Structure formats: structure tokens, C-alpha cells
Amino acid sequence: MKSNEMDKAIKDILANGALKVNGSLWVEGNGKRFFGPGPVELLELIQETGSINQAAKKMKMSYKKAWELINNLNNMSGSPLVITSTGGDNGGGSAISEEARQLIAYHRELRVRFSKFLEEETQRLK
Amino acid sequence: MKSNEMDKAIKDILANGALKVNGSLWVEGNGKRFFGPGPVELLELIQETGSINQAAKKMKMSYKKAWELINNLNNMSGSPLVITSTGGDNGGGSAISEEARQLIAYHRELRVRFSKFLEEETQRLK
């Protein structure tokens, strides 16, 4: 079967023709998922707000879940990605480390290339 | 910061250096996930065994879950991907449609290209 024949057939499989190739990427360490889209957004918001609490609220994520996520990241990572401080002028706060900034930057680039890949693959379906 | 500098820094983030880029791909229809790695394997096993039941067992998946998965696929798809028959010489059985075979073939090709993509991205971390 030729390639365009097959693509046409697949296109006909769904009633509504809005077919799309999509996916998700992450960085693994020791076989365990380490860094995906969720953490990236959370770290970015911590950088922006200076607070786990506020970052979680902006993501409509519970503080507990955000904290557990960060705790995992920090435990899996050699050096902590989020530096927290309790007490102080405005009750404390959090900042992200240089490593975290690098991870964010890397993942951003990765996503750009991945988007391109997904677009190309979606094109093959049309 | 130059690219190799950053990659080196990221490599140092995890204590154990076994960093890897990984991910998952699927085909979406109408914004809803339609066809991922799980269904592919199940369909392949149905093709191989001629039975939802046996396919599910080989995947260590409950029959219920397998059936629901297939039911979803058949409902979302214009033409059914799995054709079932009840009763008969050996109690019945199931076969996959031509469309299913095409989807499997397409997804297989897709995964090959995706593996290459992942390998390239993993290489950037080393």
C-alpha cells in the first residue's frame, strides 16, 4: 500500500476529520520521570512570584501537591531546584536555583523542537 | 551561555548521570486522545490471539478495562476497529478491522521516527 493511500484511509477512520498527532516529553533520571511540563510551569511561576503558595494558586494546584512535586524534584536532583525560606519580612518565600533556570531553558528549547516534530507528523495525516 | 556549557550543567544536576529524554505520542481526534501505545499493543494482541480475553491476559489487563478501551475506540472511530462475535465453535472471538491494521502500521512508523527524535535529544544531553 502506498503511503498516501494509507494516510487517506486513516484520515477516514474518525468521523470528524480533526486528526492530530500530539504527545508529551520529559527528562528521565535513573529511569524515573524527572522533569515534565508540569514542573516547568510551576518553577516558572515560583520564579515569577517568589512563593510556592502563589505559584500553586496561579496553577489552580493545591499547595500540598505543589510542595510534594517540588520536594520530589529536590530529592531527585543533586542540588535543589527550589530554595525555600521560612519566616522573615513577608513570611518567607522561595526562589529557584541556577540549575532550575537551566532546566527550564533547556526544556523550552526541547518543546520548540518537539512542536516542530508534532507539526510535521500531523501534516502527514492531511 | 553557550550550548555545550548548558548541557554540561544540566548533566550535573542529577547525582546519577543517567539522563534521558523520553516521551509519549498519540493520535488525537476532536481534541481527545484517541490512539496511544496501550491500544496499539492491545490491538496487536487481539490480532494475534483472536480474543479480547486472551489479549487482555497477555497484557495483564483486566478484561473489563480492555473491553472499555475497545468500546471507546469503536465509538470514537467511524468504523469499528475491533469486530467481535459471540458464541460459535470456540465461544466466539474478535478480529481487528483493516482500519485497525492501518492505524497500527501508521503508529509503528510514527514510533520509529519518534525514537530517532528522542535519541537525538538525549544525545544533546551527553
Next chain:
DNA sequence: ATTCGTTATATCTTATTGAATATAACGATC
């Protein structure tokens, strides 16, 4: 008619996940 293994379905239980709430510790500022 009986047997067979399968599909199809319902029900119940269990496990996992997530949300919600409460509270202690913290330390700079006033």
C-alpha cells in the same frame, strides 16, 4: 439439549488520587 469459551454487562470492593482543613515553626518588621 449440553458443552464450550467468549462477549457483554452489572455490582461490589479496594486502592489510588486529589481536595480541604488545621496547625506548628519560622524570622524580619514594627
Next chain:
DNA sequence: GATCGTTATATTCAATAAGATATAACGAAT
């Protein structure tokens, strides 16, 4: 030392997902 908003943690409740079990219907073969 009282206040403040935050981190850190435990506990409880709700919702969702997964698993286990049971059973009817089916139809070819015997």
C-alpha cells in the same frame, strides 16, 4: 513580643480509578 504570610506536615474526606466477582447471551459442535 505581637503580627504577618509562608513553609512544612498531618489528618480527614471525597472523588476517581482499578480490580474482583458474578452472570446472562450467544451459537457452532458434539
